[in-house]
Amino acid sequence: MRRVEGSSGVSLMECTNPIKDKWRIRWDVQEKENGSASYMEEEFGHKPTGEEIRTLVMSWYNSQTDAAILSGFAYNGAPVWLSTENQYNYKAAYDLAVQTDGKTLPVTFKFGTDESPVYRTFETLDKLADFYTKAVKHIQEMLEDGWKNKDAIDLSKYNA
Numbered sequence: 001m002r003r004v005e006g007s008s009g010v011s012l013m014e015c016t017n018p019i020k021d022k023w024r025i026r027w028d029v030q031e032k033e034n035g036s037a038s039y040m041e042e043e044f045g046h047k048p049t050g051e052e053i054r055t056l057v058m059s060w061y062n063s064q065t066d067a068a069i070l071s072g073f074a075y076n077g078a079p080v081w082l083s084t085e086n087q088y089n090y091k092a093a094y095d096l097a098v099q100t101d102g103k104t105l106p107v108t109f110k111f112g113t114d115e116s117p118v119y120r121t122f123e124t125l126d127k128l129a130d131f132y133t134k135a136v137k138h139i140q141e142m143l144e145d146g147w148k149n150k151d152a153i154d155l156s157k158y159n160a
Helices: 050-071 084-099 125-151
Strands: 002-007 013-017 022-031 036-044 073-075 078-080 107-112 117-122
Touching (some): 036 050, 050 125, 084 107, 117 125
């Protein structure tokens, strides 16, 4: 699958070579002001079924959502890598600090990148709560965006 530049109004499902039974499926069409468009495209060696199209498009949106969660959050200007392991560690530190009324603080996390690390120490429960709630809010917003994108897919447009 790849992002392609082409004309707006491009067909979402097209047989590009009837002799070889080559079909192209397109989604995430983003029209531009100049009449062109950018879209994702995948080629099949057969006419894809509705289930194949649904699986392809949904899995792409799922991977976009995962990427936005993983690397789309910043705290005080520093990028925060929200891997599953890091999410667990942040939650564990926050929960423990809440349960002990802050006695487990300070806690330090590494933000930024490997090339430009930023070490952030949270010394109060309020500051840790600020970070944690913003991270959770980011995750929830990315999930909601992904749900909206997937809910907007109209598979009936792929009937050819």
